Amino acid sequence: MRFELTHEFLDVLRLKVAExxxxxxxxHVLELHYADIAEIIDKLNNDEAKFIxxxxxxxxxxxxxxxxxxxIRDRFLSSLSSKEIAxxxxxxxxxxxxxILGELSDDKIQEVIxxxxxxxxxxxxxDLLNYDEDTAGGLMQKEFFQAEVDWNVTRALVELRKxxxxxxxxxxxxxxxxxxxxxxxxxxxRLLFAxxxxxxxxxxxxxxxxxxxTSDSAEEVAKVMEKYDLVSVPVVDYQNKLVGRITLxxxxxxxxEEADKxxxxxxxxSDPVEPDASIWKISYLRLPWLIIGMMGxxxxxxxxxxxxxxxxxxxxxxxxxxxxxxxxGNVGVQSxxxxxxxxxxxxxxxxxxRPKLIREASVALLNGVLLASLIxxxxxxxxxxxxxFVVSISLFTVxxxxxxxxxxxxxxxxxxxxxxxxxxxxxxxxxxxxxxLFIYFSVGxxxxx
Amino acid sequence: MRFELTHEFLDVLRLKVAExxxxxxxxHVLELHYADIAEIIDKLNNDEAKFIxxxxxxxxxxxxxxxxxxxIRDRFLSSLSSKEIAxxxxxxxxxxxxxILGELSDDKIQEVIxxxxxxxxxxxxxDLLNYDEDTAGGLMQKEFFQAEVDWNVTRALVELRKxxxxxxxxxxxxxxxxxxxxxxxxxxxRLLFAxxxxxxxxxxxxxxxxxxxTSDSAEEVAKVMEKYDLVSVPVVDYQNKLVGRITLxxxxxxxxEEADKxxxxxxxxSDPVEPDASIWKISYLRLPWLIIGMMGxxxxxxxxxxxxxxxxxxxxxxxxxxxxxxxxGNVGVQSxxxxxxxxxxxxxxxxxxRPKLIREASVALLNGVLLASLIxxxxxxxxxxxxxFVVSISLFTVxxxxxxxxxxxxxxxxxxxxxxxxxxxxxxxxxxxxxxLFIYFSVGxxxxx
Numbered sequence: 035m036r037f038e039l040t041h042e043f044l045d046v047l048r049l050k051v052a053e054x055x056x057x058x059x060x061x062h063v064l065e066l067h068y069a070d071i072a073e074i075i076d077k078l079n080n081d082e083a084k085f086i087x088x089x090x091x092x093x094x095x096x097x098x099x100x101x102x103x104x105x106i107r108d109r110f111l112s113s114l115s116s117k118e119i120a121x122x123x124x125x126x127x128x129x130x131x132x133x134i135l136g137e138l139s140d141d142k143i144q145e146v147i148x149x150x151x152x153x154x155x156x157x158x159x160x161d162l163l164n165y166d167e168d169t170a171g172g173l174m175q176k177e178f179f180q181a182e183v184d185w186n187v188t189r190a191l192v193e194l195r196k197x198x199x200x201x202x203x204x205x206x207x208x209x210x211x212x213x214x215x216x217x218x219x220x221x222x223x224r225l226l227f228a229x230x231x232x233x234x235x236x237x238x239x240x241x242x243x244x245x246x247x248t249s250d251s252a253e254e255v256a257k258v259m260e261k262y263d264l265v266s267v268p269v270v271d272y273q274n275k276l277v278g279r280i281t282l283x284x285x286x287x288x289x290x291e292e293a294d295k296x297x298x299x300x301x302x303x304s305d306p307v308e309p310d311a312s313i314w315k316i317s318y319l320r321l322p323w324l325i326i327g328m329m330g331x332x333x334x335x336x337x338x339x340x341x342x343x344x345x346x347x348x349x350x351x352x353x354x355x356x357x358x359x360x361x362x363g364n365v366g367v368q369s370x371x372x373x374x375x376x377x378x379x380x381x382x383x384x385x386x387x388r389p390k391l392i393r394e395a396s397v398a399l400l401n402g403v404l405l406a407s408l409i410x411x412x413x414x415x416x417x418x419x420x421x422x423f424v425v426s427i428s429l430f431t432v433x434x435x436x437x438x439x440x441x442x443x444x445x446x447x448x449x450x451x452x453x454x455x456x457x458x459x460x461x462x463x464x465x466x467x468x469x470x471l472f473i474y475f476s477v478g479x480x481x482x483x
Numbered sequence: 484m485r486f487e488l489t490h491e492f493l494d495v496l497r498l499k500v501a502e503x504x505x506x507x508x509x510x511h512v513l514e515l516h517y518a519d520i521a522e523i524i525d526k527l528n529n530d531e532a533k534f535i536x537x538x539x540x541x542x543x544x545x546x547x548x549x550x551x552x553x554x555i556r557d558r559f560l561s562s563l564s565s566k567e568i569a570x571x572x573x574x575x576x577x578x579x580x581x582x583i584l585g586e587l588s589d590d591k592i593q594e595v596i597x598x599x600x601x602x603x604x605x606x607x608x609x610d611l612l613n614y615d616e617d618t619a620g621g622l623m624q625k626e627f628f629q630a631e632v633d634w635n636v637t638r639a640l641v642e643l644r645k646x647x648x649x650x651x652x653x654x655x656x657x658x659x660x661x662x663x664x665x666x667x668x669x670x671x672x673r674l675l676f677a678x679x680x681x682x683x684x685x686x687x688x689x690x691x692x693x694x695x696x697t698s699d700s701a702e703e704v705a706k707v708m709e710k711y712d713l714v715s716v717p718v719v720d721y722q723n724k725l726v727g728r729i730t731l732x733x734x735x736x737x738x739x740e741e742a743d744k745x746x747x748x749x750x751x752x753s754d755p756v757e758p759d760a761s762i763w764k765i766s767y768l769r770l771p772w773l774i775i776g777m778m779g780x781x782x783x784x785x786x787x788x789x790x791x792x793x794x795x796x797x798x799x800x801x802x803x804x805x806x807x808x809x810x811x812g813n814v815g816v817q818s819x820x821x822x823x824x825x826x827x828x829x830x831x832x833x834x835x836x837r838p839k840l841i842r843e844a845s846v847a848l849l850n851g852v853l854l855a856s857l858i859x860x861x862x863x864x865x866x867x868x869x870x871x872f873v874v875s876i877s878l879f880t881v882x883x884x885x886x887x888x889x890x891x892x893x894x895x896x897x898x899x900x901x902x903x904x905x906x907x908x909x910x911x912x913x914x915x916x917x918x919x920l921f922i923y924f925s926v927g928x929x930x931x932x
Contacts, residue, residue, distance in 0.1 A: 036693065036707070065690075065691075066691065067691040067693065067711060069710050069711050069712070073710075191675070191676070194675070194676075195676050198672060198676065201672075203714070204670070204671065204672045205654065205714070221653070222653065222671045222672070222675065223647060223650075223653045223671070225675065226640065226643070226671065226674065226675055227640070227643075227644050227647065241514075242514075242515065242516040244485065244516065258485070260735070261518050261522075262516060262518050263518070263732055265652070265654070265714055265731065265732070282714065282731055282732070282735070283712055283714070283731075286709070286731070286735060286738070289735070289738070289739065290738065313842060313845045313846055313849065314849070316842070316846050317846045317849040317850050317853075320817050320846070320850065321850060321853070323813060323817070324810065324813055324814065324817075324850060324854060325854070325857075327809050327810055327813045328806065328809075328810060328854055328857070328858065330805075330806075330809060331803065331805050331806025331807070331809050331810060332806065332858075332861065334802075334805035334806060334809075335802035335803050335805070335806060338801055338802045338804075338805070339799070339802050342798050342799070345794065345798040345801050346795070346798050349791050349794040349795050349798070349801075350788070350791070352787055352794050352798075352801035352804065353783075353784035353785075353787045353788050354780065354784050355787075355801065355804045355805060356779075356780050356783035356784070356787070356804060356805075356808045356916050356920060357777065357779075357780025357781065357783060357784060358780070359805045359808060359809065360776045360777075360779060360780050360783075360808065360812075360909075360912065360913065360916060361773065361776055361777060361780065363809075363812070363912070364772060364773055364776045364909050364912075365773065368769050368772070368773075375743060393762060393765070396762045397762055397765050397766045397769065400762065400763075400766040401766050401769060401770060401773060404766075404770070405773060405774070405777055408774075408777070409777065409781075412781065460809075460813050463809065463812070463813075464809065467805050467809055471805060
């Protein structure tokens, strides 16, 4: 039932575009859902994309534009004139239009704005450009339903019908005072079944109304919408005047980006990078982690060099260096990842350090005993029981300490308001390498005498 | 404006609960948003929780119940009688009720169901229990607005008013044939402004209607809702009969869990674990990764033991083992993480292996040259130019190969339908350890002669 984009379809389509076969495109492309058309356009070159895009109805064009890959959209828009861009913006919701405009240079922005015919829309967009994109102001749109508290249902329906043109998705109606102060929310369902003379004042919900301020961070908005199960949230200014609304779909994108960011920190990429960023930029962003890793390696070399005599006497000690460092790293990352996740989920408060520490320590004891026995068994079979003893004792100790540090460090970082996800990356691996090596050689020295 | 839970508040509240000071609780707790009340109850012991919960109005109880931490909810419910649980279920949406019931034993389920007074609701819940929880059937609820295509607006309003009692959040109305086949969707906005005699047939949208089947996976549902920007999606059975709907908030939870899963694979935790799982279970789930890591370490030991002579002659070679393995691991994880993320974002198709490989290789060359020069410089200053030369040449080679493997392995795993996120974990670190050591000692042997 749903459309599936295939290579074969694309091949045929490219041919039809080359032949300018409008009726084929009409039937096989333009009839599709806008999200599918956007998926198709993402795979075409700019000329092909333009050909199809301008065959589409105007208000569907806007939907397609917002569904395109960011890079494809940028490429596409940069091939349009200021007038053409202005035409596209008029069909977009204000928040989307502002996002697109925000990508352009200041000169270009002015030029595009001057070509817009709908002055009110232009004003809304210019206003939105003032807000930082990571705030509620930057996420909100200017299109929403609002009703004054002293209207009756008939009056409200008349007024809302005027507003309806601009508002694409309606979840509820924001109720305001004459002075535009946010008073509450009225669900469309409630309005639908109300009799004509009822006052809005007697219909709307004014208790526990959740709103956000324009200056609230996007993170705060996402948290509020998740916590209070909102599909849309009103945005107010410092005087509690209603200025916009944010819908859940915009916030879902933000939530996904945040989850990606944790993943990137854990894997040592310091900043979310567009897949098409330049090689210089990618290298630059990854370098800090690698330098931390290298410093750790040099520190590790320093530790080992302190035990040069032991290595000269028993070179076999060197064999198990990678085992010790790898296990310390793995255990440390496992422990810290758990802590980072529970912090990200929001169990920030009411200090639970001790139970976490006890749990991680117990897991480490259990796994440590098991793995240490295993490695001793293997060494015993290969007839080097003494070395096996050294390795298994150190392995156990390293696992235990790695778990403790892996748990404590993200908790400490969090306490000092540093993103604890940092701790899951190369940072903790490096620390555990150094500590692990020290333990290993100390045990070695002790047991070999 | 919004409620913030503090230690101080909790301390006072506990006192007031102990004193059974209902009027204080009335004023300071029951007036709050249900999500805030749930947050408070999460922090109380079971008796305190029950005291507050049963002071709340019945339909708010349902909202609170669904907002509680899962563990707290389980603890809370297990202290209720079957009759009490049944009462709670009657106030819940069918999907939530089924989720809660699904946690109980078969006997308990029967007992609870037998206590439910609303037979229709009971039937809905029992029906939902039949679906796997990771499918559309498992996510859907039975409450939604539906209208028959040949009704007019007046008739629709009468019928919808009857349905309205059960449906909490309404985004749109599903339009069906007399035989309950899904025909299309009607927005509430459209209905609101339509005149009384208009036929639904002339109002509703029938083109490009997106629906999911009961058997579709939750992952598929999340993808569809994201792609087509839906706040709610109709669920149909094999005969295209409308059987339920899924709302975006349920899917947001799923999306977050999926993102968590990638993070967990990258950090070596094989399965999403509840924070309160038993120590045995946690140990067991982490063990596979640790054993892989240990096997890698043993393989590494094997590689180094092949170069025992070199170490005996030049013990300083052993110093830089951790540096080489750590850098191989870090670079490998960085490269694989990028690939895993772009795969997760869905650029699965249209084989882009070569450009990815070229980009990662270029970044590796750039960072490799830089870091190798740095380490050579450091070694030179500390007056061991020959060893510095060995280390820097090997470091460069290791970084280059780690990037190549880090890019290729997740792509290969993906090709063979294995979750590529596996590759960001201990797996790639281990592989790179072994390869890195081999390169390092080979270069050492070569250059020291």
